[in-house]
Amino acid sequence: MAKRELLEVAMQAGEIILKSGGETYRVEETINKIGKAVGFHDIDSFVTPTGIIVTAHDATDNLYTMSKRIHNRTVNLERVAQVNEISRQFVAGKINVAEGQTQLQALENSPTYSYHLKLLGAGLAGGSSVLLFRGILSDAFVAFFITIMQQWLLHRGKFTDSPFLFSGIGGVITALLALLSVYAGVGSSLDLIIIGSIMPLVPGIAITNAVRDSLAGDLISGIARGAEAILIATSIAAGIGIILRLSLLRGGF
Amino acid sequence: MAILLNGIYGFFATIGFGIVFNVPRKDLTAGGFCGAIGWIAYYMIFTYLASDILATFSGAVLVSVLGELMARRLKKPATLYIIPGIIPLVPGAHSYQTLLAAIYENFSQAAALGFKTCLLALSIASAIFIVSALNRRIFK
Numbered sequence: 435m436a437k438r439e440l441l442e443v444a445m446q447a448g449e450i451i452l453k454s455g456g457e458t459y460r461v462e463e464t465i466n467k468i469g470k471a472v473g474f475h476d477i478d479s480f481v482t483p484t485g486i487i488v489t490a491h492d493a494t495d496n497l498y499t500m501s502k503r504i505h506n507r508t509v510n511l512e513r514v515a516q517v518n519e520i521s522r523q524f525v526a527g528k529i530n531v532a533e534g535q536t537q538l539q540a541l542e543n544s545p546t547y548s549y550h551l552k553l554l555g556a557g558l559a560g561g562s563s564v565l566l567f568r569g570i571l572s573d574a575f576v577a578f579f580i581t582i583m584q585q586w587l588l589h590r591g592k593f594t595d596s597p598f599l600f601s602g603i604g605g606v607i608t609a610l611l612a613l614l615s616v617y618a619g620v621g622s623s624l625d626l627i628i629i630g631s632i633m634p635l636v637p638g639i640a641i642t643n644a645v646r647d648s649l650a651g652d653l654i655s656g657i658a659r660g661a662e663a664i665l666i667a668t669s670i671a672a673g674i675g676i677i678l679r680l681s682l683l684r685g686g687f
Numbered sequence: 688m689a690i691l692l693n694g695i696y697g698f699f700a701t702i703g704f705g706i707v708f709n710v711p712r713k714d715l716t717a718g719g720f721c722g723a724i725g726w727i728a729y730y731m732i733f734t735y736l737a738s739d740i741l742a743t744f745s746g747a748v749l750v751s752v753l754g755e756l757m758a759r760r761l762k763k764p765a766t767l768y769i770i771p772g773i774i775p776l777v778p779g780a781h782s783y784q785t786l787l788a789a790i791y792e793n794f795s796q797a798a799a800l801g802f803k804t805c806l807l808a809l810s811i812a813s814a815i816f817i818v819s820a821l822n823r824r825i826f827k
Contacts, residue, residue: 510709515763546709555706562700629783638777645812671786
């Protein structure tokens with residue numbers, strides 16, 4: 435197999451991990467390990483949330499380099515685990531390059547949970563969050579339904595390509611539904627319902643990964659992820675803020 | 688009783704987030720367990736010692752230790768259990784109150800709450816980082 439293709443396998447593994455929300459060091463480690471396993475003499479990768487650059491030497495001192503622009507990142511922990519497992523087997527010599535390649539390609543289109551189950555999961559997360567913040571059970575049920583509605587509307591409206599639009603509109607929808615539920619007398623604590631329902635939108639992973647990357651010395655990734663997290667949090671806040679501010683003008687709560 | 692109830696809430700919240708983050712089915716309960724224990728630690732420390740930063744940090748340390756142990760046991764990356772497990776600790780309520788203060792134009796209160804939010808996030812991330820660094824040092 436051509437050297438270029440071998441490098442591509444390493445790159446693909448790294449790309450999937452990065453796109454699935456894996457940590458920067460994990461992406462670099464995976465690329466370097468696979469690169470060494472396929473016979474490159476020396477391999478170095480530079481990973482940021484928006485792109486990967488890999489350069490490798492082979493035994494005859496030829497230089498191969500490749501870069502990949504990453505446009506969108508989601509969180510898919512199963513995929514991180516799967517690539518991890520493939521790379522582990524690959525490095526241990528249990529599967530060959532071609533097998534590794536087909537397994538990696540098969541991963542790209544294998545959904546873990548159905549769409550409806552994911553909606554339910556988001557609802558469960560939102561509802562339980564109300565209870566965690568010492569809310570009452572009826573508010574938890576309200577948040578459960580609001581979170582499901584919010585996620586459904588966001589996916590229906592195809593806001594998924596822009597994380598900032600997604601979060602901002604998510605904030606608007608959540609605040610509107612929460613206000614409605616309190617006006618209708620179903621919900622009692624507006625604050626807790628909103629806090630619970632926005633939990634699935636909150637960039638908790640982005641913030642955590644930002645600090646972790648920075649502490650691990652991946653400073654550029656850390657700062658980039660931090661900036662992304664702050665923008666997402668601000669978008670949610672702006673969405674909720676607009677609605678609450680408008681409701682204040684009408685007399686408010 | 689309240690402690691047990693909180694453990695149950697933490698368990699379900701973690702499973703919900705696990706589904707949102709595509710944690711494999713087999714690993715959902717293990718993650719839920721991590722989240723429940725972490726949340727119980729948070730709840731007890733917050734109730735008896737009244738320090739939310741200490742409570743968040745301790746909760747995150749427990750989640751990370753349990754996550755690393757399970758990862759070792761089940762041969763999977765530790766993030767699978769840690770990420771959903773720490774989400775209940777994420778200062779969602781604080782960031783919301785920061786926003787609320789800003790809307791009411793209480794800017795000094797918003798600044799204080801915002802700073803607190805940052806500290807809480809930092810304490811979670813540093814807990815995960817410290818545990819995983821120690822784990823690497825001890826076992827490799």
